[in-house]
Amino acid sequence: MKKIVLLLILCFIFIKAEAVIIDNQNFSDKNFEYIAKIWRNSGQYKKAVYFYQLCLIQNSKNINCKYGLILSLVDNKTPKTATYYLKGIKRNYYYYFLKGYILENESRYYDSFVNYQKALELNPKCNDALRGLVRMLDMLGLPYLAYRYMEKNPKIFNKNYIYRLEEDKIAFKIRWGEMNLPDNKNRFKETDEALKKLDSLISNSKTKMKNENFNILKARFDKIVALRDRYYMKEVIKEYKKLKKENINIPYYTLSAAADAYLYNKKPEKALKYYTEVLKKHPKDFESKLGVFYCYVEMFKLNKAIKWIDKVNVNQPAWIKGKFENPNKVDSATAAVLARYFADYMNEAQKRFEKMCSIAPANVDLRATLASVYKDRGWGRKAVKECDFAISYNPKNKSANLIKALALLDIQKFRKSEKIINGLYKKYPEDLQVQRAKKLFDIYKNRYELTVEAVFGASNGINYGNNYYHVETKLYSKPINYNYRVYLLGYYSKGTVEEGKEIYKRLGLALEYKKSNLTSNIGIVTNKNVNKNSWFIDGKYFFTDKWILFGKYESYAQNTPLRALKNNIYANRFDVVLTYRNSESRQTDIEFEKMDFNDSNIRRSISLSHYERLVTGPYYKLNTTFSYAVSSNTKQDAVYFNPERDRYIGVDFENIWHLYRRYSYAFSHVLGISIGNYWIENYSSHPVWVIRYEHRWDIGDSFNLIYGITRSKNYYGDIEYDTSFYFSLDRRF
Numbered sequence: 001m002k003k004i005v006l007l008l009i010l011c012f013i014f015i016k017a018e019a020v021i022i023d024n025q026n027f028s029d030k031n032f033e034y035i036a037k038i039w040r041n042s043g044q045y046k047k048a049v050y051f052y053q054l055c056l057i058q059n060s061k062n063i064n065c066k067y068g069l070i071l072s073l074v075d076n077k078t079p080k081t082a083t084y085y086l087k088g089i090k091r092n093y094y095y096y097f098l099k100g101y102i103l104e105n106e107s108r109y110y111d112s113f114v115n116y117q118k119a120l121e122l123n124p125k126c127n128d129a130l131r132g133l134v135r136m137l138d139m140l141g142l143p144y145l146a147y148r149y150m151e152k153n154p155k156i157f158n159k160n161y162i163y164r165l166e167e168d169k170i171a172f173k174i175r176w177g178e179m180n181l182p183d184n185k186n187r188f189k190e191t192d193e194a195l196k197k198l199d200s201l202i203s204n205s206k207t208k209m210k211n212e213n214f215n216i217l218k219a220r221f222d223k224i225v226a227l228r229d230r231y232y233m234k235e236v237i238k239e240y241k242k243l244k245k246e247n248i249n250i251p252y253y254t255l256s257a258a259a260d261a262y263l264y265n266k267k268p269e270k271a272l273k274y275y276t277e278v279l280k281k282h283p284k285d286f287e288s289k290l291g292v293f294y295c296y297v298e299m300f301k302l303n304k305a306i307k308w309i310d311k312v313n314v315n316q317p318a319w320i321k322g323k324f325e326n327p328n329k330v331d332s333a334t335a336a337v338l339a340r341y342f343a344d345y346m347n348e349a350q351k352r353f354e355k356m357c358s359i360a361p362a363n364v365d366l367r368a369t370l371a372s373v374y375k376d377r378g379w380g381r382k383a384v385k386e387c388d389f390a391i392s393y394n395p396k397n398k399s400a401n402l403i404k405a406l407a408l409l410d411i412q413k414f415r416k417s418e419k420i421i422n423g424l425y426k427k428y429p430e431d432l433q434v435q436r437a438k439k440l441f442d443i444y445k446n447r448y449e450l451t452v453e454a455v456f457g458a459s460n461g462i463n464y465g466n467n468y469y470h471v472e473t474k475l476y477s478k479p480i481n482y483n484y485r486v487y488l489l490g491y492y493s494k495g496t497v498e499e500g501k502e503i504y505k506r507l508g509l510a511l512e513y514k515k516s517n518l519t520s521n522i523g524i525v526t527n528k529n530v531n532k533n534s535w536f537i538d539g540k541y542f543f544t545d546k547w548i549l550f551g552k553y554e555s556y557a558q559n560t561p562l563r564a565l566k567n568n569i570y571a572n573r574f575d576v577v578l579t580y581r582n583s584e585s586r587q588t589d590i591e592f593e594k595m596d597f598n599d600s601n602i603r604r605s606i607s608l609s610h611y612e613r614l615v616t617g618p619y620y621k622l623n624t625t626f627s628y629a630v631s632s633n634t635k636q637d638a639v640y641f642n643p644e645r646d647r648y649i650g651v652d653f654e655n656i657w658h659l660y661r662r663y664s665y666a667f668s669h670v671l672g673i674s675i676g677n678y679w680i681e682n683y684s685s686h687p688v689w690v691i692r693y694e695h696r697w698d699i700g701d702s703f704n705l706i707y708g709i710t711r712s713k714n715y716y717g718d719i720e721y722d723t724s725f726y727f728s729l730d731r732r733f
Contacts, residue, residue, distance in 0.1 A: 029059035036068055045076035063089075070098050074105045093122035097129045104132065109139045127156045191229050198223045221254040228257035231430035236261035252282040259291055264432065266663060268298040286316075286328045293335055300661045302343040302618035309335045330360075334369065341373055343618040346584060349373050364390045368399035375407045377583045379545040383407035398428060406437055409444070411542075412514045414482040417441060443702050447732040449476040449485075457724025461716060468495030468562070470504075476512070485512040489523065495562045499639075502566040504529050506558060510536075517542040527556050529565055548579040557595060564597065564640040571595040571603075585613035601635030601642060623654040627676070641716050643680045650676020650688070666698040670708070678715045686715040694726075702732040 036051035052069035055062055066089060073082035079102045086102065089095045100115030113136035119129035130153060137146035150157055201219050220243065227236045240258040243250055250258075259274035272295035278288040289312045296305035313332040320326050333356065341349035353370040360366060367390035375383035387404035390397060401420055408417035421437050428434045456469040470493035477486045491506040510523025520539040527534055538552035557573035564570065577591045588610045595603040607629035615622035628649050633642040652674040660667040672692040679685035694708025707727035714720045 027054075027058070029055045029062050029065065032058060033062065033065050033068065036065070036072070040068065040072050040075065045072050048072040049076055067094060067098065071101065074102055077105070079105045093119045093126055093129070095119075096122065097126060097132065100129070100132050100136075104136065109136050112136050113140065127153065131156060188230055191226050195223065195226050195230065198226060217248065221251055224254045225257045228260050231264070233261040233264045237265070252278045252285060252288075255281070256285065256288050256291070259288065263291060263295060263298070266298070268295040271295050272299070286331075290331065290335060293339070297339070297342050298663070300618075302339070306336075306339040306343060309339050312336075330363070330366075334366065338369070341376075344616050344621070346373065346377055346616070350377070362393050364394045364397045365399055368397065368403050371400070371403045371407065375403060375410060378581060379583075380407045380411035381542075381545050384411070398424065398431070398434075402433060402437055406440070409441060412483075412516055412519070414441075414444070414479075414515075418445070418482075440701060443732050445479055445482075447702065448478060450474070450731045450733070451476075451729070453726075453728040455724050455726045457710075457722055459714075459720055459722040461714070461718065461720030461722075466496050469493070483513055483515045485514075486510070487512060489525070491558055493562065497563040497566055499563070499566045502529070502562045504560075504562060504565055525556070527570075532556050532570070546581050548581060550577040550579070551575065560595075560597075561640040564599075564638075567639045569597055569599050569638075569640070571597040585616065587611040597635070597638075599635060599638060601633055601638055603631060603633045603642065605629060605631035619658050621654075621656040621658075623656070625652040625654070626650075627652070643683070643717075645681040647679045648676055648688075650674055652690075664698065664701045666696075668696045670694045670696065680715070680717060683717050686719065687713075688715055689713050704730045 032051050032055035036048045036055060039045070039051060040048035049069060049072045052065050052072055055065040056069065059065070066085065070082045070085050070089075073079070073085065082098075082102050086095070086098055089098065096115045096119035100112045100119065103109075103112035103115060113133065116129045116133040116136060119126055120133060123129070130149065134146045134150050134157070137143070137149065198219050202216060202223070220239070224236055224239050224243075227233075227239065236257060240250075240254070240261070243254075255274050256278045259271045259278065262268075262274065263271035272292060275288045275291040275295065278285055279292070282288075289308075293305055293309045293312070296302070296308060309332065313329075313336040316329045316332045317326055318329050337349050337352040337356070340346075340352065350370070350373050353366065353373055357363065357366050357370055367386055371383040371386035371390065374380075374386055384404055384407045387400045387407065390400040391404070394400070402424055405417045405420035405424070408414075408420070418441055421434075421441050424431075424434045425438045451474045452471065453473075454469065454471040457467075459466040459468070470491070472491045473489070475488045479485055487510055489506070489508045489510055491504070493504040495502060505528035506525050507528075508523050508525035510521055513520045518539060518541050520537070522537045523535065525534045525536065534554070534556035536552065536554040538550070538554075540548060540550045542548050552573070552575045554573045554575075556570050559573070560569075560571045572595070574594045574596075575591065576593075577589055579587065579589050581587045589608070591605075591607045591609075593603075593605045593607075597603070607627065609628075610626045611623065612626075613621060613623050628647075630645070630647045631643075632645045635642065636644065652672060655671045655673075656668055657670075658666070658668045670693065672690070672694075674690040676688050677685050678688045690710055690712040692708055692710040694706055697703075697705040699705065705727070706729075708725070710722070710724050710726070712722045712724075714722060
């Protein structure tokens with residue numbers, strides 16, 4: 001023993017190996033084996049190799065020295081030499097263990113796993129092989145199986161390694177929960193199990209997380225990810241704040257989960273801050289790059305959103321290493337088109353999506369997004385067809401079914417829409433888009449509606465009344481049997497004409513019908529000033545998404561001139577409008593109107609109007625409407641304004657600035673300028689104009705308010721100037 005201690009001392013003070021060899025006759029192979037083990041256990045593998053070789057010189061049949069030499073050679077990063085010595089080993093269980101150890105060092109993990117498994121088959125009590133098998137399962141991304149094997153003999157494993165493996169196993173369940181198909185009704189099963197085990201692992205540890213046990217701390221990180229995957233977003237933020245309070249350095253993937261939670265909870269500014277931090281730590285994190293894009297969208301910074309996502313898309317290669325398709329490329333390309341969609345570049349978005357769908361016709365999500373563009377362009381029927389095509393590939397696709405339900409709501413197929421929305425909400429109550437769809441349908445189905453339109457004005461003329469105002473209100477019931485609504489209507493108008501003040505009051509009860517291609521109203525009205533009861537009926541029919549026909553008949557028409565009413569003259573009115581609505585950016589209307597007055601006058605008018613959006617974008621739009629109208633009256637010298645023939649030609653320029661948008665809240669202001677020429681037979685023609693300024697508010701999904709002021713120059717044989725204030729509101733409650 002003294003010789004061994006002396007030899008170790010000599011080695012520690014760097015005496016050359018030759019000095020030791022001189023006295024090797026005084027040492028047995030067991031002495032050299034003992035010294036070699038000490039060196040190997042202390043991590044001095046080169047010295048361990050040397051003494052194992054001395055051991056074999058003393059006794060070439062010492063099998064433990066051969067095993068130790070092979071292990072030391074592997075530890076010394078010389079696996080090829082180790083393989084050479086392995087050839088002389090009998091093929092028993094330890095042979096397969098050693099081979100597995102060599103292959104592990106060469107990063108051939110699956111081959112290593114096979115050999116460790118073979119060793120355990122030959123000797124189930126080989127702890128070295130069991131440890132190797134667990135390591136390889138862990139390296140192969142199967143911590144769940146690794147943990148199961150570890151449980152066979154946990155005493156041979158380090159406590160911290162057990163904690164780490166258990167946490168990895170739970171993390172694996174989290175990832176598995178993320179990968180489960182979203183249509184699976186048990187899609188949160190793995191995530192829920194992972195959360196339970198994470199809570200158990202964290203609560204059972206009394207170790208100080210920050211300093212002493214990284215594995216428990218990692219469990220806390222993964223818990224935040226699992227909570228995010230489970231859509232427990234408030235809990236995500238709560239746990240994240242705890243970590244921040246403890247001044248813990250949070251990994252990028254946990255920070256990304258916190259950012260997702262803030263974005264989900266409609267706090268895009270905070271989400272953007274954390275996504276930015278993630279990208280500083282991990283610049284290639286693709287999900288966070290998409291997160292930044294959606295933050296810009298929700299913050300109404302759409303130009304930044306376009307610039308950002310275009311850069312992300314350009315930097316995403318279509319192929320990885322020239323061999324494998326990059327799954328992120330489709331997502332980045334889709335987001336780049338969505339950026340145009342959100343910014344109201346609808347035509348460009350449509351063309352891009354149609355091109356992408358032609359390249360990948362079976363991509364259900366792409367087709368669902370294209371259908372969404374169709375829907376928002378006013379083509380609900382086309383959107384449904386596109387969704388049906390997508391659903392034929394995957395009947396359970398959430399996006400396709402959701403867009404179809406919203407399109408069905410737009411085209412008034414309420415029962416079908418409700419069935420799909422309720423089914424989706426039952427499966428995906430946590431999904432924000434599904435929640436919004438349900439909210440929109442519930443607003444239609446379960447709320448009353450009040451509409452008010454009012455104008456207050458003053459004019460220096462008397463043809464249509466000066467110091468005038470009129471107010472029209474409608475109060476609707478909740479839908480009855482989906483397609484019907486009963487409503488009360490009221491109209492009050494007052495103005496000063498040449499003969500004096502005139503007041504016009506109307507009260508009525510009506511029934512609205514909406515289903516599929518038809519919207520119709522029928523009602524009865526009491527007219528107070530002429531003491532007459534009247535009725536009306538109208539209908540709007542959609543032949544297609546673009547071709548629409550509207551017709552109306554009204555006895556004792558509401559738009560009878562006040563001056564006519566003052567003289568006990570009233571009119572029945574017939575109106576028909578044929579519309580070609582190409583999209584949200586283009587529409588043409590042809591209208592024919594006939595008013596039959598009880599003073600034997602018949603007024604006929606024909607008008608043509610064409611609406612065109614000249615400039616579009618997220619913050620500014622310029623709309624134009626060209627108008628041409630002619631009318632004639634059969635009676636001459638009526639007390640109200642009724643030229644034998646007249647004609648108007650003009651154009652309106654509507655400038656819209658979108659100043660604010662926050663989810664379902666929005667504010668815009670509008671400056672409109674109309675210029676034209678009005679001609680009256682037997683008189684002359686004069687230029688006329690109207691300037692208006694208005695505010696438009698969207699206050700949630702159930703309240704819209706518009707108000708504004710106008711100044712106009714009119715010609716009725718004499719020049720008249722008019723100033724008026726107007727407002728309209730639509731409130732569902």
